[in-house]
Amino acid sequence: MQSSSLLFPVALISAERRGDLSEDVYRLKPANSPDISVELVVTRLGMADDSQVRGVPVILLHGSFSNRRFWYSPKGAGLGAFLARAGFDVWLPEMRGHGLSSRNISWAKNRVADYARYDLPAIAAFVREQSGQVPHWLGHSQGAISLAAALGGKYLSEPDVASAAFFGCQINRRYWSLKIPPIEWGAYLLLKRFKQLSGTRLKRGPEDEPVSIALETLRWNGFMGRFKDAERDWWAGLAEVQAPALVVAAVGDRQTPEWACRKLFDQLGSEQRKFVSLGREHGFSSDYSHVEMLVSQAAQQEVWPLVRDWLLKGTTKSL
Numbered sequence: 575m576q577s578s579s580l581l582f583p584v585a586l587i588s589a590e591r592r593g594d595l596s597e598d599v600y601r602l603k604p605a606n607s608p609d610i611s612v613e614l615v616v617t618r619l620g621m622a623d624d625s626q627v628r629g630v631p632v633i634l635l636h637g638s639f640s641n642r643r644f645w646y647s648p649k650g651a652g653l654g655a656f657l658a659r660a661g662f663d664v665w666l667p668e669m670r671g672h673g674l675s676s677r678n679i680s681w682a683k684n685r686v687a688d689y690a691r692y693d694l695p696a697i698a699a700f701v702r703e704q705s706g707q708v709p710h711w712l713g714h715s716q717g718a719i720s721l722a723a724a725l726g727g728k729y730l731s732e733p734d735v736a737s738a739a740f741f742g743c744q745i746n747r748r749y750w751s752l753k754i755p756p757i758e759w760g761a762y763l764l765l766k767r768f769k770q771l772s773g774t775r776l777k778r779g780p781e782d783e784p785v786s787i788a789l790e791t792l793r794w795n796g797f798m799g800r801f802k803d804a805e806r807d808w809w810a811g812l813a814e815v816q817a818p819a820l821v822v823a824a825v826g827d828r829q830t831p832e833w834a835c836r837k838l839f840d841q842l843g844s845e846q847r848k849f850v851s852l853g854r855e856h857g858f859s860s861d862y863s864h865v866e867m868l869v870s871q872a873a874q875q876e877v878w879p880l881v882r883d884w885l886l887k888g889t890t891k892s893l
Contacts, residue, residue, distance in 0.1 A: 578600060579602075579700055579703055579704075580703065581604075581696075581699050581700060581703055582602065582603060582604050582605060582606075582696070583602075583603040583605075584600050584601065584602050584603070584700065585600065585601045586598060586599070586600055587599050587600065587601050587615075587674075591622045592622075592650055593622075593650045594621060594622055594623070594650070594659070595619055595620070595621065595622055595650055595655060595658055595659075596618075596619070596620045596621065596622040597617060597618070597619060598617070598618040598620075599615060599616075599617050599618075599674065600615065600616050600617075600618070600700075601613055601614070601615050601674075602614045602615070602616060602696060602697070602700060604692065604693070604696035606692050606695075606696055607688060607691070607692035607693075608680075609678050609679055609680040611678045611679040611680075612670060612678040612692070612693070613675060613676050613678070614667060614668070614669070614670070614675050614693055614696065614697065615667070615668050615673065615674035615675045616665055616666065616667045616668070616697060616700065616701075617642050617646070617665070617666040617668075617674075618663070618664065618665055618666075618704075619646060619654055619655065619657075619658040619664040619665075619666065620658055620663060620664070621658065621659065621661075628663040628705060629661040629662045629663050630662055630663060630707060630709075630710065630736070630885065630888070631662070631663040631664075631665060631701050631702075631705040631707055631708075631709035631710065632657055632662045632663065632664050632665065632709060632710045632711075632712065632885060633665045633666075633667065633697065633698075633701060633709045633710070633711050633712070634653065634654055634657075634664065634665070634666050634667075634712050634713075634717075635667065635669075635694075635711065635712065635713035635714070635717030635718065635720060635721055636666075636668070636669070636672070636714065636717050637713075637714045637715030637716040637717050637718075637742075637779075638715060638716040638773075638778070638779070638781075638783050638787065639771075639773030639776070639778040639779030639780065639781045639782070639783055640672065640715075640773075640779045640780070640781060641668050641672045641673030641674075641780065641781055642654075642666040642667075642668050642673050642674075643673070643780075644714070644868070644869065645664075645666050646664075646666060652869070653868055653869075653873075653878055653881065654666055656874070656878045656882070657878075657881070657882065657885070660882050662885065663705055663707075665697070665701050665709065667693075667697050669689060669693065669717075669720075670684050670688075670689075670693070671684070671781075671782070671784075672781050673781070681784055682769055682770070682784045682785070682786060683784065683786050684784050684786055684787065685786055685787060685790045686716070686719055686720050686723055686787065686790055687723065687790065687803045689720040689723070689724075690720050690721075690723035690724035690727055690729050690803075690808075691724075691727065691729050691803070694720060694721065694724045694729065694730055695724070695729050695730060695734070698730060698734040698735075699734075702733075702734070707736075708733060708734065708735065708736045709734070709735070709736060710735075710736045710737045710738075710739070710885055710888055711730075711735055711737070711738045711739065712738075712739040712741065712881065713738075713739070713740060713741065713743065714741045714742055714743075714867075714868055715741070715742045715743065715829075715830070715864065716787075718739075718740040718741055718742065718743030719743055719745060721738060721740065722740065722743060722745060722801075722808065722812060722838065723801070723803075723808045725738060725811070725812060725815050725817070726801070726806070726807075726808030726809060726810070726811035726812040726815070727802075727803065727805075727806045727808045727811055728806065728811060728814075732816065732817065735817045736817070736818075736888055737817055737818040737819065737820070737884070737885070737888045738815070738817050738818070738819050738820070739819070739820040739821075739822070739881065739884065740819070740820070740821045740822070740835070740838060741822045741867060741868060742822070742823070742824060742827055742829070742830045742835070742864050742867060743821070743830060743835060743838055744830040744831070744834030744835055744837070744838065745794070745801045745809065745834075745837070745838055769784070769785060770782045770783065770784055770785055771783045771784075771785060771787075771788060809841065812838075812841045812842055812843065813841060813842070813843045814843050815842050815843050815844055816843060816844055816845070817844060818844055818846040818847065818888060819839075819842050819844040819846070819847040819848075820847070820848050820850070820884050821835055821836075821838055821839040821842070821847070821848070821849050821850070822835070822849075822850045822851075822852065822867065822877075822880075823835035823836065823849070823850070823851050823852065824851075824852045824853070824861070824862035824863055824864060824866070824867040825851060825852060825853025825854070825855070825856075825861040825862065826853070826860070826861035826862055826863045826866075827862070827863055827864040827867070828863075828864070829864045830864060832851055832853075835849075836849065848884070850880065852867050852876075852877065858872075858876055859872050859875075859876060860872055862877075
């Protein structure tokens with residue numbers, strides 16, 4: 575089958591009409607990381623009756639234990655569908671081993687560092703090639719952390735990012751107990767007993783995560799820990815990010831508290847940036863939780879239009 579891209583092998587595995595939406599599903603084989611078995615599936619949403627008319631591209635990154643259905647349900651609901659109906663060119667990647675993306679050979683060793691260094695740049699290049707424009711990015715939870723790592727590590731640069739939005743994203747929350755080496759070592763040994771963490775068993779979502787993701791997080795928050803990889807200090811690099819940035823916290827979020835999201839906002843070097851806290855004291859109908867901030871009836875009325883308006887204010891960048 576002829577590749578759908580000049581960058582690397584890409585197969586269009588389905589092209590369907592879903593109600594008023596068009597759904598094109600691509601399988602990417604970037605072969606840009608040490609594990610060349612990595613395949614990434616990316617779904618493109620648009621309007622079925624205007625399939626040749628594409629707006630500004632927006633890439634939505636799901637969090638841990640999740641997949642594209644966080645953004646786009648089988649019934650055509652979700653923020654992804656909302657933005658497609660608002661005229662945006664919506665792209666929904668599924669990370670290694672999630673959703674339609676198969677597990678790579680070294681799945682058990684996958685890390686956010688791999689997503690940031692290899693996968694997001696490949697997705698960015700493909701979306702730019704197909705759309706002819708620089709995409710906006712929006713990440714939730716681990717998806718937002720991966721986006722922050724890619725920006726701080728300079729794996730995504732200005733030609734790749736028209737703007738960046740971080741929902742429920744904390745990086746430097748300090749668990750002081752993990753600063754005590756014996757406790758950190760005990761947690762490490764406990765996690766090493768597992769190959770993967772079950773989202774359904776933990777009641778966190780439909781997907782599994784490799785335990786290497788948890789071990790990586792433990793290193794960031796442990797003794798002498800810092801948000802970085804062996805090559806670059808991602809946290810320091812965020813101070814050099816110039817792309818417009820939106821950081822959104824939820825008052826009722828116990829996983830990523832408001833103050834921790836604020837630290838990310840303060841670290842970003844963007845001159846054009848905005849912080850939003852979703853809670854009653856800030857004029858919203860409720861104190862949103864970690865998931866409800868994007869997936870709830872209230873979010874549909876209050877948060878989705880906020881995202882749309884943020885994107886509409888952004889400047890379209892052509893290649």
